[in-house]
Amino acid sequence: MKARINEVFDSIQGEGLYLGEKQIFVRFFNCNLSCAYCDTKLDQFTEYEPKELFEEIKLYRDKYHSISFTGGEPLLYADFLEEIIKLTSGHGHKHYLETNGTLFSELEQxxxxxxxxxxxxxxxxxxxxxxxxxxxxxxxxIASRKEVFLKAIICQATYEEDLREALAIIREISPASVLVLQPNNYENQSVLHEKLLNFRQIANQQGVTACIIPQIHKIVGLR
Ligand code: SF4
Structure with missing residues (x-):
């Protein structure tokens, strides 16, 4: 069994609730979506067997918070993930999944x-x-059986009705989960600022904890 992997590297988590944590990143190739704001350049890959990836992960010897499976969309490789997690589980690593939240059968697995x-x-x-x-x-x-937080990219074009739909889903299914509002890095931040504050206030009024966290790694030039 092989997976197409774009890169393996270590760095600091640059977004979301684990901002600043040191992680080993495994970036999988390919995605099932095509978001207008996507800036993930996946133009090359190397094919790995689970054992080959495990050997590479073992080369990272510092203290890490977790292994981040990211992409692209890592759940496109669910069988491979199952195998690599079996291998890394005995080595003190937590497993952190960054996902677009659509492949629910694969998550169940x-x-x-x-x-x-x-x-x-x-x-x-x-x-x-x-x-x-x-x-x-x-x-x-399915995700609410484990620790889960949510992220939404906010652009100038984002409608309030989409936020309200998302809040209704969170309230119904996982009310304790935090929603991270992430400004689109490629738009004018001062224009987005007001919208973000307004969205956070609406979320809080609806009983959902929301916070505004930009993608720090892009601002400070980390991978
Ligand atoms: S889900 Fe992520 S990787 Fe896939 S197209 Fe959207 S932004 Fe890009």
Whole structure:
């Protein structure tokens, strides 16, 4: 069994609730979505067997918070993930999954061996794609059996009605989960500022804890 992997490296987590934690990153190649704001350049890959990836991970000897499986969309490689997690589990690593929150059957397969899930909520007005709410709903139901927080990219084009739809899903399925509002890095931040504050206030009024966290790694030039 092989997976296409774009890169393996260590760095500091640059977004979400684990901002600043040191992680080993495994970036999988390919994605099942095509968000308008996507800046993940996946133009090359190396094919790995699970044991080959395990040997590479073992080369990272510092103290790490966790292994971050990211992409692209890592759940496109669910069988491979199952195997690599079996190998790394005995070595003191937590397993952190960064996912677009759509492949719920694959998550079901893996949920018992994932520790933390950073799940995107794709707002149609931000992504330029169709509605993914039903997939997000099913995904969050499974994810809520573990530690999960949510992330949504906020753009100038983002509609308040998308935020309200997302808040309804969080309230219904996983009310204790935090929603991270992440400004689109490529837009004017001062214009987005007011919208972000307004969205955070609406979330808090609806009983959902929301915070504004930009992608720090892009601001300070980390990978
Ligand atoms: S889910 Fe992530 S990797 Fe996939 S297209 Fe959207 S932003 Fe890019």
């Amino acid at each position: 893996l949920i018992d061996c994932i520790d933390i899930i950073a799940m995107d909520l794709k707002f149609p007005s931000s992504t330029g794609m169709g509605k993914l709410w039903q997939m997000h709903r099913k995904f969050l139901k």
